Amino acid sequence: MAGQIDVIIIGGGLAGLTSAIHLSRAGKHVVLIEKNLYPHHKVCGEYLSKEVIPYLKWLDADPEVLKPIDISKLQVTTTGGRSCMLALPLGGLGVSRFALDDFLYQKAKKHGCTILQETVTQVTFSQDSFRVSTAIHSYTSKLVLGAYGKRSALDYKLARGFIRNKSPWLAVKAHYKGNFPADLVALHNFKGGYCGVSRVENNEINICYLVNYETFKSYTNLPLFEREVLYKNKHLKQILQGSMMCFDTAISISQISFENKEKVHNHILMIGDTAGLIHPLCGNGMGMAIHSSKICSTLVLEYLDGRITCREKLENRYLEQWRTNFSKRIRMGKLLAGILSRDRTTDIIMRILVKFPKLLSPIIRMTHGRPLIITE
Numbered sequence: 001m002a003g004q005i006d007v008i009i010i011g012g013g014l015a016g017l018t019s020a021i022h023l024s025r026a027g028k029h030v031v032l033i034e035k036n037l038y039p040h041h042k043v044c045g046e047y048l049s050k051e052v053i054p055y056l057k058w059l060d061a062d063p064e065v066l067k068p069i070d071i072s073k074l075q076v077t078t079t080g081g082r083s084c085m086l087a088l089p090l091g092g093l094g095v096s097r098f099a100l101d102d103f104l105y106q107k108a109k110k111h112g113c114t115i116l117q118e119t120v121t122q123v124t125f126s127q128d129s130f131r132v133s134t135a136i137h138s139y140t141s142k143l144v145l146g147a148y149g150k151r152s153a154l155d156y157k158l159a160r161g162f163i164r165n166k167s168p169w170l171a172v173k174a175h176y177k178g179n180f181p182a183d184l185v186a187l188h189n190f191k192g193g194y195c196g197v198s199r200v201e202n203n204e205i206n207i208c209y210l211v212n213y214e215t216f217k218s219y220t221n222l223p224l225f226e227r228e229v230l231y232k233n234k235h236l237k238q239i240l241q242g243s244m245m246c247f248d249t250a251i252s253i254s255q256i257s258f259e260n261k262e263k264v265h266n267h268i269l270m271i272g273d274t275a276g277l278i279h280p281l282c283g284n285g286m287g288m289a290i291h292s293s294k295i296c297s298t299l300v301l302e303y304l305d306g307r308i309t310c311r312e313k314l315e316n317r318y319l320e321q322w323r324t325n326f327s328k329r330i331r332m333g334k335l336l337a338g339i340l341s342r343d344r345t346t347d348i349i350m351r352i353l354v355k356f357p358k359l360l361s362p363i364i365r366m367t368h369g370r371p372l373i374i375t376e
């Protein structure tokens, strides 16, 4: 590859791709390495909080061209059938990862980023430089951004702390045809987990749920599990029974960890889920992935242009800004997920919320950020 690489980005999800666009647009030599081909489906609720739209517009990557669904209401239901509805303070867009990631990939390529389809197997750092290895090649660069998602074999190679612990969470997602209001995102609770339902750009319904393995393991297949557990929530039963799956089979992932992760490891700056994952019920992981990419890319440019004078300062400033922006949200997400996992507490809270749904607004605000301000 000709010339010294400024930044290698490992992983081409939302965090990696938005960083690739940000840095390439600024004239830096960026190489993004993604193991999968585009486009591809991902396990995700596909509700994109609007807080990141000003930044996406600034990147010349406004998802409006994908004709996303405008979502302005939230419904929360319990296993016992209670339901409350409220207007979302900021709202979001229903857009599939199939379309959104591919759209950002095309933008990154257009801005001159080199995108390689390979799997990164090792990263080492010595004499102020990185060596990034895949099965067939090795590349060197000044900086590396880790944007490879929730969990990867690379985490074992890098001996990251969280990877030693097993995580009890797994998630399942598919697109469906059926009736569901366009302006709504629903969060349906069931024993051992919760399920998000909303529409995406092609009018399909995305149904995506997170469940702990303890609840799931006694069932031999997904349809049986859904009938025996998800159908106990009458709202969810109605949606699942009245809809037709568009995928051949649902897609799933396991070992989803909500543990604390290092934001900087072996001098690699971690962004998106690689730095930390918020509980999906907050509907803000995509927003956080994109926001962390903005913070990181801005600092990386300052470093490459000499305005941040050493690597240590770059890392410390990234750590500080990550904590300021995201630590409280992640804690709040964990607290909410804990409450939702207890049927009785959820029921009491839902009785209150049914009468006073506006009480949900401050909770939503605590798990979301304000629209990103673009100063450049």
Ligand SMILES: Cc1cc2nc3c(=O)[nH]c(=O)nc-3n(C[C@H](O)[C@H](O)[C@H](O)COP(=O)(O)OP(=O)(O)OC[C@H]3O[C@@H](n4cnc5c(N)ncnc54)[C@H](O)[C@@H]3O)c2cc1C
Binding pocket: 010, 011, 012, 013, 014, 015, 016, 033, 034, 035, 036, 042, 043, 044, 045, 046, 047, 048, 049, 118, 119, 120, 121, 147, 148, 149, 150, 152, 153, 154, 171, 172, 196, 208, 209, 210, 256, 271, 272, 273, 274, 277, 280, 283, 284, 285, 286, 287, 289
């Ligand atoms: C069940 C569930 C529902 C969710 N619902 C929502 C929601 O409705 N709204 C919301 O905002 N957030 C939601 N989230 C969170 C959201 O999906 C993530 O926060 C978001 O995808 C993070 O993006 P990312 O770029 O960090 O990671 P990813 O999108 O996971 O991208 C990582 C990329 O790295 C690649 N990769 C991995 N290892 C390697 C390697 N070694 N070499 C090369 N490439 C590699 C992968 O192929 C992948 O493309 C949900 C999460 C879950 C689990």
